[in-house]
Amino acid sequence: MSLENLCKLVEDGDAEEARALTEKLLKEGINPLEMIEALTKTMAHVGDLFAKLEIFLPEIMLSGEALTAAVDVLAPYLEASGGRQIKGKVVLGVVKGDLHEIGKNIVKLILETNGFVVKDLGYNVDSLTFVKEAEAIGADFIASSSLMTTTMPRQLEIIEILKSKGIRDEYKVVIGGAPTSQMWADKIGADLYCYDAKSAPELFSELIASK
Amino acid sequence: MATPYRHWEIIDRARTGKFMDEDDFLPKHFSPTLKKLIKKYEIKYDPNTPCPTDDGMADRIWQAAWDLFREVGYYNTDSHRIIEVTDEDIKEALYFAKPQYSVGSGRDERMMKHRSIEDSEPPFCILSPDITVDEKYHQSMCMAYLKEPILDGLCGPILEETFGHLIESGGPTEISGCIQHIQNQKMAARLVGRPGVFMVAVGTAEHDSGQIAVSDNDWGVQKTDARLVGSLTEFKTADTLLNRSLHYAQYGSYTGNLTGAIYGGWCGGSEGTAIATVAYSLIGLVIHGAMFNQHFPFHLNYGSNTTRELLWAISMSGQALARNSKLIYTSNGFANAGPMTEMLFRETAAHALVSTVTSWNLWEMASTRNKYRNRATPLEARLGCEVGHAVAGQKMTREQANDIAIRLLEKYEDNAADAPMGSEYHECYDAAKALPTDEHLDMFRRIKDEIAEMGVEFPY
Numbered sequence: 001m002s003l004e005n006l007c008k009l010v011e012d013g014d015a016e017e018a019r020a021l022t023e024k025l026l027k028e029g030i031n032p033l034e035m036i037e038a039l040t041k042t043m044a045h046v047g048d049l050f051a052k053l054e055i056f057l058p059e060i061m062l063s064g065e066a067l068t069a070a071v072d073v074l075a076p077y078l079e080a081s082g083g084r085q086i087k088g089k090v091v092l093g094v095v096k097g098d099l100h101e102i103g104k105n106i107v108k109l110i111l112e113t114n115g116f117v118v119k120d121l122g123y124n125v126d127s128l129t130f131v132k133e134a135e136a137i138g139a140d141f142i143a144s145s146s147l148m149t150t151t152m153p154r155q156l157e158i159i160e161i162l163k164s165k166g167i168r169d170e171y172k173v174v175i176g177g178a179p180t181s182q183m184w185a186d187k188i189g190a191d192l193y194c195y196d197a198k199s200a201p202e203l204f205s206e207l208i209a210s211k
Numbered sequence: 212m213a214t215p216y217r218h219w220e221i222i223d224r225a226r227t228g229k230f231m232d233e234d235d236f237l238p239k240h241f242s243p244t245l246k247k248l249i250k251k252y253e254i255k256y257d258p259n260t261p262c263p264t265d266d267g268m269a270d271r272i273w274q275a276a277w278d279l280f281r282e283v284g285y286y287n288t289d290s291h292r293i294i295e296v297t298d299e300d301i302k303e304a305l306y307f308a309k310p311q312y313s314v315g316s317g318r319d320e321r322m323m324k325h326r327s328i329e330d331s332e333p334p335f336c337i338l339s340p341d342i343t344v345d346e347k348y349h350q351s352m353c354m355a356y357l358k359e360p361i362l363d364g365l366c367g368p369i370l371e372e373t374f375g376h377l378i379e380s381g382g383p384t385e386i387s388g389c390i391q392h393i394q395n396q397k398m399a400a401r402l403v404g405r406p407g408v409f410m411v412a413v414g415t416a417e418h419d420s421g422q423i424a425v426s427d428n429d430w431g432v433q434k435t436d437a438r439l440v441g442s443l444t445e446f447k448t449a450d451t452l453l454n455r456s457l458h459y460a461q462y463g464s465y466t467g468n469l470t471g472a473i474y475g476g477w478c479g480g481s482e483g484t485a486i487a488t489v490a491y492s493l494i495g496l497v498i499h500g501a502m503f504n505q506h507f508p509f510h511l512n513y514g515s516n517t518t519r520e521l522l523w524a525i526s527m528s529g530q531a532l533a534r535n536s537k538l539i540y541t542s543n544g545f546a547n548a549g550p551m552t553e554m555l556f557r558e559t560a561a562h563a564l565v566s567t568v569t570s571w572n573l574w575e576m577a578s579t580r581n582k583y584r585n586r587a588t589p590l591e592a593r594l595g596c597e598v599g600h601a602v603a604g605q606k607m608t609r610e611q612a613n614d615i616a617i618r619l620l621e622k623y624e625d626n627a628a629d630a631p632m633g634s635e636y637h638e639c640y641d642a643a644k645a646l647p648t649d650e651h652l653d654m655f656r657r658i659k660d661e662i663a664e665m666g667v668e669f670p671y
Contacts, residue, residue, distance in 0.1 A: 051512075053474075053475045053510075053511065053512060056475050056476070056478075056479040056480060057475065057476045057477055057479075057511070058238065058242040058243075058246070058477060058479060061238050062238075096380075096381070097379070097380035097381045097417060097418060098380070098417075099288070099443050099449055099451075100443065100444065101444075102444045102473065102476055102477075148380060148417045149343045149369065149371045149378075149584075150371070150378045150379060150380040150385060150388075150415070150417045151379075151380045151417065152377075153377045153378075153379045154379070156377075178514065178580075178581075178582055179343070179582060181582075181583075196512075
């Protein structure tokens with residue numbers, strides 16, 4: 001069983017087998033950084049398949065779980081060898097009054113599998129909670145999703161709270177969700193309009209690079 | 212004469228049902244069960260037939276949907292418990308479900324009925340932009356839709372602002388916006404001479420408090436009107452939603468169950484989307500006591516349902532429901548393109564054609580992926596409903612519908628991902644008079660002629 005087999009197990013979403021093979025490959029002396037690099041490429045491939053809907057949400061979620069299982073095994077070794085690069089810390093949630101979270105969950109998965117640490121606040125999240133959680137974990141990004149036009153004003157409310165607390169410049173504020181737009185992002189002063197889940201890692205990386 | 216249902220038993224079950232962590236419900240319970248049932252009942256999508264004629268598969272989809280609802284239940288996100296149902300519950304609800312309801316009032320009263328496959332009865336036509344609109348155009352747009360003679364019912368545009376204030380869900384601005392919404396809509400109905408017309412209202416209410424605030428038989432949503440209760444994706448509810456169905460029943464208006472199974476999401480592909488759509492009709496009946504089900508299955512990436520994967524799901528779920536129940540259900544079109552584009556007219560025609568022939572009533576038409584303010588007009592809805600009346604009148608077969616749907620798909624399907632956004636309402640309508648511009652009307656007539664040449668026999 002090889003690294004190639006491990007990548008296949010992740011693509012197929014077999015978490016238990018992926019965990020076991022990761023342990024075996026480590027014992028055989030495979031470099032953990034080499035493994036994480038291969039797994040990252042596999043997950044990018046899975047993400048591409050999902051973006052084209054050649055696979056569906058249940059399949060990519062299983063792949064994500066399998067990747068997590070492998071990464072959990074690798075984590076101590078990665079830390080010993082300098083650690084896996086964390087691209088940024090994100091506080092993510094659906095705004096107050098909104099109970100629709102499928103888009104947020106997909107963004108979370110795509111970010112996590114691309115090297116971001118995500119604190120998922122769930123849905124129907126009070127604006128102040130976004131800010132408090134960002135302060136608590138030292139987040140780089142505050143990302144909020146809204147599926148309803150009447151919950152979009154809560155995205156503005158997050159920015160207003162940041163301004164009121166005098167910490168607006170400490171976070172990159174990202175908005176997304178079906179009714180949102182670049183126009184809305186510009187209007188409320190958000191730093192980024194994330195128009196789809198697939199583009200999120202690249203857009204977030206570009207934004208943090210401009211910090 | 213609404214269907215009686217056991218709302219207190221449902222409320223009890225929402226509090227006392229089996230506990231499950233919400234994080235586990237979809238990936239570990241819903242999706243694996245659905246996948247198992249797709250395999251068990253041998254449901255198979257065929258991209259070559261957006262409007263299939265497979266009666267056996269329609270019956271298997273019905274059975275799969277029944278099993279799905281019974282095995283998975285319906286999750287209450289507030290109590291973290293599953294509302295479970297039995298075969299007996301479903302059978303009782305189906306037995307008492309009525310095949311027709313009288314809606315609206317006075318001279319504007321209409322009969323909303325169950326339809327069968329290849330039915331010669333025209334579909335009940337609810338016209339709706341399904342979109343938000345600038346406050347200054349709200350009443351004009353309501354009037355523009357109400358001016359359409361083919362309209363049997365109206366679901367008006369949604370307000371984002373009320374007297375200059377952004378509407379915030381759950382807050383006082385929502386209460387105000389909802390009252391403004393229904394009053395604009397009722398005033399528009401009176402002005403165009405259809406004071407008793409059936410309405411589904413109010414879309415501005417995202418929170419239950421907004422709906423409850425407009426329940427008034429004199430100035431608000433009347434008892435001859437309907438209101439919607441939605442689901443959370445997939446098979447989930449919350450107290451704020453259960454509040455609505457209980458309030459609608461206690462107030463005495465009709466309930467519509469609003470659901471959109473997502474193709475590419477937890478339902479997987481077309482097969483799962485069709486099964487979930489049928490199951491949602493059972494959920495609407497048993498959980499919410501719905502008089503009708505309003506379905507808008509849609510594509511995860513596009514937010515539309517006019518591509519063949521979705522037309523197949525709409526067609527098969529309609530056939531499953533028609534062959535096995537007397538339920539009433541509307542097919543809600545979601546197009547990729549925006550107003551005053553040829554693509555939007557063709558998408559609407561394909562959606563209405565396939566839906567009508569496979570037993571659906573119509574709810575037309577969300578345009579521009581239902582995403583952009585002011586981007587919807589009555590003219591695309593008119594075309595969809597005229598197609599519906601035409602194909603019913605000529606008793607079009609599924610084979611004929613399939614052939615025309617494929618020809619229409621060939622004209623727009625490749626542009627689904629980068630569809631034109633078209634124009635805003637006030638750019639292709641005279642907002643003061645609530646009438647389409649000449650340019651818009653010319654395009655409508657041109658595409659209608661094109662569709663007629665494909666074999667749709669318009670009555671006028």
